[in-house]
Each structure stands twice: as structure tokens, then as C-alpha cells.
Amino acid sequence: MEAYSRQMAVAVRRAIREADSARFAHLLAYYRQRGGPGLALIEAEQLLRQQRQHLNHSPQAA
Amino acid sequence: MNVPIPKSTHLPPQALQFERAVLGAMLLEKPSVGQVLSQLPELAFYKAEHQLIYAAIQALATESQAVDQLTVVQYLKGKGTLERAGGMAYVAGLTMHVNSAANLDTHSRIILQQYMRRVMIEATTKAQAKAYDEGLDPLEVLAELQMQFTSLHQVIDQRPAQTVADHFDAVFAKLEADVLKPGLTGVPTGLTQLNDATGGWQPGDLVVIAARPAMGKTAVMLAQAREASLDHDKHTAIFSLEMPAAQLVQRLVSSEVEGYSNSDLRRGNIEGGAPEVASIREKAKRLKTLGHRLHIDDTPGLSIQQVRAKCARLHAEHPLGLVMVDYIQLMKGDQKSRGNREQEISSISRGLKELAKELMVPVVALSQLSRDVEKRGGQKRPQLSDLRESGAIEQDADIIMFLWRGEYYKIEEYEDGSPTEGTLLMDIAKNRNGSVGEIIVGCELKRGLLYDLGDAPASAELPPAAAEFQPRVIAVSTAGDFGQPAPFQKAPPDAPF
Missing domain, CATH: 3.40.50.300 (P-loop containing nucleotide triphosphate hydrolases)
Incomplete structure (x- = not known):
């Protein structure tokens, strides 16, 4: 089972969070091929971004 | 007498496209990491950027960390060598050079062959300069040359990791x-x-x-x-x-x-x-x-x-x-x-x-x-x-x-x-x-x-x-x-x- 150390997990999460949409798309495609603990982190961030986008476009937000 | 080492006008043997392919495969597929690390020394890579990236992969693997694009970038950043290694975009771009890791052994072997050529050229060029030096014992120069070639043989003859089962019958x-x-x-x-x-x-x-x-x-x-x-x-x-x-x-x-x-x-x-x-x-x-x-x-x-x-x-x-x-x-x-x-x-x-x-x-x-x-x-x-x-x-x-x-x-x-x-x-x-x-x-x-x-x-x-x-x-x-x-x-x- 692959793992990140705590510090590495924090650093990778930050890099994913700070990625612009083009880089994020690249990383998502990359981790989908690569797998490993990075995939779980990027999928969590993807979900977060989708929720944020949904909220921004919801009637309440408008 | 110190004789300057003759400079060659030839470009040293190298296989950059295979270096990129091997590093890319290591960033894409976990099994590739162990496979390549057991075959290639850091200096087998000709390009300095590739040596740094390979050393980062080696260090992460030694610490049992997952080796991927972001961990390698993070490691290099931590060491202050990310720019010298080509920057974040260069590391990310390496994975674009991989079609399949199926040819990893062949690619590694080509990199190793080019490395051997470089070592032989360097050793014989130095030996040539030393052979002109009247102050040095020719037997020692010869012994040094033989030692370098012996170590090169050791790099090629890498023994795979062995298990108890391998030794049982013996x-x-x-x-x-x-x-x-x-x-x-x-x-x-x-x-x-x-x-x-x-x-x-x-x-x-x-x-x-x-x-x-x-x-x-x-x-x-x-x-x-x-x-x-x-x-x-x-x-x-x-x-x-x-x-x-x-x-x-x-x-x-x-x-x-x-x-x-x-x-x-x-x-x-x-x-x-x-x-x-x-x-x-x-x-x-x-x-x-x-x-x-x-x-x-x-x-x-x-x-x-x-x-x-x-x-x-x-x-x-x-x-x-x-x-x-x-x-x-x-x-x-x-x-x-x-x-x-x-x-x-x-x-x-x-x-x-x-x-x-x-x-x-x-x-x-x-x-x-x-x-x-x-x-x-x-x-x-x-x-x-x-x-x-x-x-x-x-x-x-x-x-x-x-x-x-x-x-x-x-x-x-x-x-x-x-x-x-x-x-x-x-x-x-x-x-x-x-x-x-x-x-x-x-x-x-x-x-x-x-x-x-x-x-x-x-x-x-x-x-x-x-x-x-x-x-x-x-x-x-x-x-x-x-x-x-x-x-x-x-x-x-x-x-x-």
C-alpha cells in the first residue's frame, strides 16, 4: 500500500488546491493513470471544486 | 610533468529520449521505480536535470514515499534544486514521453550502454594523460584503469534481489x-x-x-x-x-x-x-x-x-x-x-x-x-x-x-x-x-x-x-x-x- 508522509500529504494537497484549471485537468488525468494516494487527494479536491461551482451557479447564489 | 587531458570534439554518448521515457515511466507506474533503481546508477543519466530527478525518485523510494509528479516536485523544491532540474513543467512533461512501460528494460539497457561508453572514454582519456606523466608508475596507472573497468563490470552484472527460495536447493x-x-x-x-x-x-x-x-x-x-x-x-x-x-x-x-x-x-x-x-x-x-x-x-x-x-x-x-x-x-x-x-x-x-x-x-x-x-x-x-x-x-x-x-x-x-x-x-x-x-x-x-x-x-x-x-x-x-x-x-x- 503506497502512502505519503504527513508533510508530503500536506504539500501535495496544497499543490493540487493551488493548481489552475488547466494544470488541475493535467494532474487529474495523470493521477487517474498513476493511481496511488495522490488520486484520492485529487478526487477529493475535484469534488470540492464541483460543489463550489454548483454553489456559485445555484439560484440562491444568483 | 602534467599532461592536459586531451579534449574530444565528439559529443559524449547519450540517449536523452530514452532517459526522458524511463523517468516518465517511473513517475507513471509504481513497479517501474524498483525495476529501474535496481538497474541504473544515478550517473547513468547524461543530462544533469535527469540526474537530479532520478536522485529525487531514489530518495523518495528509500523513504518508502510514493513516487509521483507532485512528490518529486515537492522533494526537489525542498532541496532547492527544482529550477536546476528543469522546473515543475519539465517534470510534469516527462510523463508525456511514455507510451508504455513495457519497453522499460530495453530503454534502461540503452541508457546503461551509453553510460558505459562515457565511462570508458573518460577512463581511457585520463589514463592516456597519466601514461605520458613520467612521474607516475605505469603499473599503478594500469591498475587504476583495470579497477575502473572492474567496477564498470560490477554495474552491468547487477545481481537481482534474491529470496530464500532461490537459495534453498543450492x-x-x-x-x-x-x-x-x-x-x-x-x-x-x-x-x-x-x-x-x-x-x-x-x-x-x-x-x-x-x-x-x-x-x-x-x-x-x-x-x-x-x-x-x-x-x-x-x-x-x-x-x-x-x-x-x-x-x-x-x-x-x-x-x-x-x-x-x-x-x-x-x-x-x-x-x-x-x-x-x-x-x-x-x-x-x-x-x-x-x-x-x-x-x-x-x-x-x-x-x-x-x-x-x-x-x-x-x-x-x-x-x-x-x-x-x-x-x-x-x-x-x-x-x-x-x-x-x-x-x-x-x-x-x-x-x-x-x-x-x-x-x-x-x-x-x-x-x-x-x-x-x-x-x-x-x-x-x-x-x-x-x-x-x-x-x-x-x-x-x-x-x-x-x-x-x-x-x-x-x-x-x-x-x-x-x-x-x-x-x-x-x-x-x-x-x-x-x-x-x-x-x-x-x-x-x-x-x-x-x-x-x-x-x-x-x-x-x-x-x-x-x-x-x-x-x-x-x-x-x-x-x-x-x-x-x-x-x-x-x-x-x-x-x-
Whole structure:
């Protein structure tokens, strides 16, 4: 089972969070091929971004 | 004279597209990481950026961290080398060069081949410059070149990680062979009790035989060399830094032929003239017919690198079974250690141990003891502290054996009252994988003969000790007693060695 150390997990999460949409798309495609603990982190961030986008476009937000 | 290294106008051999493909595969597929790390050294990559990225992958894998684009970038950032490694975009771009990791082995091999070409070019270019330098010993230049090529071979001949299952059958095959000659798993020494104590000289072991002059060091070495090469078909290399090869061969002849001492042969003291010489030649012909297994190199002042290079060459021609050096203090250490004798001796003993492990053969090295032994009162028995400028000999050696002849010091009896005449005491003071203790063997040094007491050759002048033969293991202690002088006492007949 692959793992990140705590510090590495924090650093990778930050890099994913700070990625612009083009880089994020690249990383998502990359981790989908690569797998490993990075995939779980990027999928969590993807979900977060989708929720944020949904909220921004919801009637309440408008 | 310093000759500048000639500059080549050729671009050094390289395979950048394969370097990118291999690094990309390592970032994409977890199994690729272990596969490549076991095959390629960091310097196999030509591009400095690739070396840095590879080193980062290596470090992450060593720390059991997942190796991926972001962890590699993070690692490089932490080390402050991300920009030198080409930046984040370059690392990310590496994965674009991978179609499939299926060809990883082929790609790695191509990178390795280009690396080998670069190493060979660099080594020969440097050697060319050094060969022009009149101030350098050409033998040393050659030895250095050979060493570089030997290390290159080691890079290519990488052994895959091994499992217990891989070795299981081999261990039992050896065991089956060993039960046929119980206790004797190494190179036979020709002496029953020494074989029992050591199991024979073991592959990979460094054995140091130390004594004051005239105790019979060279005789012991030659007796062991005869036993291994002539009686047990082991190719044996002797590096004799003190005695010329012709003298050693003369000693071997006197050991083979009854009735003539080494001194008789040296002085031509042979009654019967030329016909008797022909008869001696006939009796010693075993040395001619089987002597191709006994290699003697009598180059004086050899360095440890030269000995290793010569052994590597000999081993490639005929796999060696035993290497012997007479003696350590006459050798030169590596160049870095010269000037400090203790460091030099340490580099020699370390080099001899490495040689034993490299070739997986026993290396038996003779060592001269300091005069402190003579200054000491009583029996003048050697001890570990007597190893002259001993440096790391004590640590590097797997077995340390001291030789002592009471007869030489006019000591007529051992402490148990048995006579010392015609005997040699072998004191095993260190034995990493066995017991320590003392063994007494019969000897006829003027013919270079050693034998188990009670088993004297017909021609030997029977010493009193042999005449009243008893089991001559006079003291046995366990390896834990290392360094403690064992008391003289006769062991019971069923003593373990």
C-alpha cells in the first residue's frame, strides 16, 4: 500500500488546491493513470471544486 | 610533468529520449521505480536535470514515499534544486514521453550502454594523460584503469534481489556434498586440527597469519598453497613481495623430494651430481605437471590496487580458489593513505577483505609482528597487540593465527611438559565463525613440511613430540574468549578440535 508522509500529504494537497484549471485537468488525468494516494487527494479536491461551482451557479447564489 | 587531458570534439554518448521515457515511466507506474533503481546508477543519466530527478525518485523510494509528479516536485523544491532540474513543467512533461512501460528494460539497457561508453572514454582519456606523466608508475596507472573497468563490470552484472527460495536447493546441494567430507567446507589446509577448527579456509574470509621472522610463515604459506593447488585442484595465487619466485619454487622442490633440504638445493649440495639432479627433477615433476595451478607473482612493493587488479585478471582466466600474500607490511596502501603507515596498513587489510568478498575466495595474508614480542619476558608468545602498525587488521580479518616455535627461543618444553622440538604452535586468536585455541603440529622447516603429529612423513626426523604422540589440542575456548590467552593443557581425546 503506497502512502505519503504527513508533510508530503500536506504539500501535495496544497499543490493540487493551488493548481489552475488547466494544470488541475493535467494532474487529474495523470493521477487517474498513476493511481496511488495522490488520486484520492485529487478526487477529493475535484469534488470540492464541483460543489463550489454548483454553489456559485445555484439560484440562491444568483 | 602534467599532461592536459586531451579534449574530444565528439559529443559524449547519450540517449536523452530514452532517459526522458524511463523517468516518465517511473513517475507513471509504481513497479517501474524498483525495476529501474535496481538497474541504473544515478550517473547513468547524461543530462544533469535527469540526474537530479532520478536522485529525487531514489530518495523518495528509500523513504518508502510514493513516487509521483507532485512528490518529486515537492522533494526537489525542498532541496532547492527544482529550477536546476528543469522546473515543475519539465517534470510534469516527462510523463508525456511514455507510451508504455513495457519497453522499460530495453530503454534502461540503452541508457546503461551509453553510460558505459562515457565511462570508458573518460577512463581511457585520463589514463592516456597519466601514461605520458613520467612521474607516475605505469603499473599503478594500469591498475587504476583495470579497477575502473572492474567496477564498470560490477554495474552491468547487477545481481537481482534474491529470496530464500532461490537459495534453498543450492544450500541442500552443498550440504549433501559436505556430508561426504564432514566439517571441511572450505579449502583444505592439510592439517586435520586446523581443518576441524576452521572447516578449511572459507570463501570470502581474510585469514591473517602473523609471526616474528623465522617462525615459519612462508613455510606455512607454501604448505597451504601446495595442498590447495596440487592436492585439491584449486588455482592459487601467491603474491610474494619478499622472496623471488625461483626461491619459492626451490622450496617447493625440497618439500616434494625426500632427502634434500632447501639449503642443500640452494647451495647445490647434492651428492651424485648431474644424474642425481635428474632424479630430483623426476621426483618433483608433479610441480611441472600440476604447477600451472600455482601462480606466483614476485613483483616487489605491490599496491593493494595492483594485487586486486592482478587477481581480477587471473580470476577471469582461471577461477581462483585461494589467494596468498607474503606479507602485508611490504605492500603499499591506496594513494590517499600513503604517508600515514597505520592508515596505509588499514587500507591494505580492508582491500584484502574486499578482494576476498569480490572473488569469493579465501585470502590468506602473512603479517610481520613487532619486536615487542622479543622484548617481552617469558615465552615470548605473540598476542593481538603485537600486530605491527596493525591498524584495522584485527577488525578486517576473519581469522588471526599466530605462529610460535619454542625451539627458536630455546624453550624446550610446553607448559604441559611436552617437547617443543620439531613442532610449531598455531594460536588461533580470532575466529569469527568458529572456535579459538591452540594447535600443535609437527614441522620440518628445512623442507617446508608441516604435518599432524603422529602422522610424520617417513623422511622426517621424528621429533620427540611426535614420538610420544598424544592428541595435541592443548587448549580450546569459544570465539567469545577472543583475545584471551588460553592456558596450556592437554585436551581429552574427544576434544572438538
